[in-house]
Amino acid sequence: MSQKKQTNLQFDRNNLDRAVSPYLRSHAENPVHWQEWSQTALQHARRHDLILLVSVGYSTCHWCHVMAADSFSDSESAAYLNRYFMPIKVDREERPDIDQYMMSFLVETTGAGGWPLNVFLSPDLRPFFAMTYAAPQPRFGRPGFLDILQRVKAFYNRKKDSLQHAALQRQSSPADNGSDEHRISVIDGTIRQSHDTAHGGLQGEQKFPPHSTLLYALFRIADGTPGAESLIPFVHTTLDTMMLRGLHDHLQGGFYRYCVDRRWTVPHFEKMLYDQAMLLWVYALAARVLNQPAWETTAGDIVRCLQETFLDDGLLCAAHDADTDHQEGATYLWSRDELAQLLTGEEFRALEAHFELPQGGNFEGKIHLVRTLTDSAASGTDTHLVSGCRKLLLARRRRLQPFTDRKKLTSWNALAGVGLLNASRLLVQDRRTARTAHAMASTLRASLVRRHVAEDGTVLHGTLDDHALAGRFLEDHAALLLFLSCCHEDRREDADLIEQLLRGLSRFSDDAGWISADERDFFKVPADAFDSPVPSASALAEFARARSLMVLGREYPPVSFGTPLTGDFRSLAALHTRGYVWTVQSPGPVNWDRLPCNVVQTDGDVQNHCLHGVCTPGLPHASETRRHGSVR
Incomplete structure (x- = not known):
């Protein structure tokens, strides 16, 4: 290369x-x-x-x-x-x-x-x-x-x-004043106050999927400590709205980048790998925690989207363009006449019953398919709707397609691997899709280790065709380390590489904290602490380091909680390191069917489980973990 x-x-x-x-x-x-x-x-x-x-x-x-x-x-x-x-x-x-x-x-x-x-x-x-x-x-x-x-x-x-040089300011997390319970209460309260109760998501005229905030909320709900249930309305409204409205590609599966309106009707049509990665993790976990089969179907459709439209030579492409032939969304839009010509009468009536099909369109005179907010999971059993949607997807595939950016970025592929592994463990109704997700995660791991990791442990930024993308960045190193920590739970074969990457993290830090790149042609820029929209590099590093030490059965430092909303991935890491997720120690991998959804498996000579600082011999009993659908 x-x-x-x-x-x-x-x-x-x-x-x-x-x-x-x-x-x-x-x-x-x-x-x-x-x-x-x-x-x-x-x-x-x-x-x-x-x-x-x-x-x-x-x-x-x-x-x-x-x-x-x-x-x-x-x-x-x-x-x-x-x-x-x-x-x-x-x-x-x-x-x-x-x-x-x-x-x-x-x-x-x-x-x-x-x-x-x-x-x-x-x-x-x-x-x-x-x-x-x-x-x-x-x-x-x-x-x-x-x-x-x-x-x-x-x-x-x-x-x-x-002229003056712009200050290279480090973004710091709030001081850990007060107890963990107090910090959690502040974060929970901020999420509740920022929740757009009418339309889902966070308040604002443009709607981005709040990946990290949703993950934090779901791990809180799965833990079930006091106050966690207050986050359920935020999760329910947001995931239902994203699933039903214009952010979702209802034919192919997967999600667009964001919506330009508060009602989640009109998307910006680009499809980014990181959105699929994070939302796969979110929907798979949410389906298990809150026992919502429709969310599991949505997660399965993301797996299908990744397999059919992103997977290329063992790794996943970076993105699909919003434009087709310089027209935004052209591949995805329809007229009522087109829909009527492509479908049978029964199929068109089924489509009209479940989707908004305004006469004047909802995007520049054309129709972008958006389900009604009253639609339900039962629509998936409407045979006319299913056959009609299949016909529309086939017709759409015959159109000119958006440009695909075939860069294979390490950080985004690693995050996709994390999402796929979690889907393989959490999808309980569709085991075939779960097996597909696990196979794809295994392929990503093998390809990343073989093609994106040098012998000295240096992690490449990515590849494009036969070219290596130069640059050493914290986000790549940390995301790959996080992915390998998840792989190790299944394989118990990645300890040496994890140790090597743990040592390599030192090149991305100085006396003041994390730095974003190990490059000589630019300033040493402090690592971002802001999740927008992918987890910040500093949060990835903190989580990856702590979780890697956890799975290896070694002592790990507690991660401090992040700033509410903008630092929720760091707060997710804090929950993991402060006793708010299960840890199960055993000499070998334990079947995920026997474990709660919010668990980390760790190496150890004896079998025990811990939660909230209390450890007990053996595996957790089903009665201990049956909270909000958090056990199979």
Whole structure:
């Protein structure tokens, strides 16, 4: 496997035709003289006092495509940019450290974030202005892109000697004041207060699936200590709404990235691997904890989505684009006439009974399939509905399909492995799907260990075709370690590799805490502590380290609770290390059918089980674990 090496650059041309990243290559036809991030490009900028425009995005980003097609294709803007700036394109999925630093500056200076993320910096990397999308011409009272470039240059000429470096601030968790019960009470209360009781999820006009908050809530409910039941309405409303409404792909299975409206009707149609990974874990666990067969079906459909649309050569692709032929959602939308022509009368009537099919459409005149909120799990037994949906999926597959970003990122594949392993243990009604999930997890483990881990324990960021994606990042190292800790419970064969990765975590920390990357061409950026939307790198590291020590039967440090809502994955780790999940010690793996859903299996010479700091010989008795459907 080869790593891409920097060749002699020509700064009077667009060099992205040499890039590996699909996102970077999608800008190769721009008249802008784009460069990849490199020391050579930075040195050239310093030598010629060129303002840096660092533009960050990713391949399935709709507005990134829009800006590539208009502002970055405008010849007048490009000529000005090429003369006075060093334009550098960054794929955020290849350089999460750069993305994190630039996004922090954007949020601090504007109060909001998003992509495309465009930051202007001095040649020595002092940022002074940031923005997201800018149209080529003035619009809605906002200046056009060329006007912005001219203003940026004028500002830099006046102020370049007084610009300051942006502070690299570490995000800290709240101090552990008070008892565990008090900290849990605060987190639970914040979730209840932030719950959108009318529409599910967290309050806000845009709706993102709150993966980590749901996992925390489910482990609280499974534990059943006082107050946990107060989180059940949040879980029920959110999971039902996401399952029924527009976030869900009702034909293929799986979920889109987010919805643009409070009622979860209109999604942003990109499909990200990390969403499938986290929501598989959530729905599989929730189905078991709260005994909801419809949620188990939803989890099984995610497994099918991963197997049929993400799996490629032993690993999972990063994402499917929102756009098809530059039109958002085109592959997924229907007209009533199309639906009527494709289906029999009985099938169309069944579809109309279970889905909202407005005459004028619900997305730019077309229909995106959204179930009614009164729909029930019984709809899965309607034979006409089932046959109709199969016909629609076959018809949809014959259409032009969205672009697939075939990067195989270590962290996202490892999170998918965690979700698949949990599904294999928790899906009780559909054992065939459970076996498929376990087989896929085993394939991911073998492929990641063989292709993404070097002999010295260095974890690669990922691969694309036969190219290794350079970079050493905490999120990859920690996510893989977490996945292997789950694998070890089944296999008891990963102890040596887990130990090696535990030692390797030290390269991602300094005296002040975790750092996001072990790279020399950029600042040492403090690891993020904000779950958005994947678990933060620092929370992954804390959880992976503690859980790995747990499964090896060694002493582990208690993890502190995180900030409510934004640090709930860290709080999930805290529950694991402070006695709020079962630990079952045994000389060999125990069949998961005999165990509660909120359990970690650990190595040991004798068999015992522990909960809330109390350990008892033998396995937990069914009567001890029968809470909220938490035992089979």
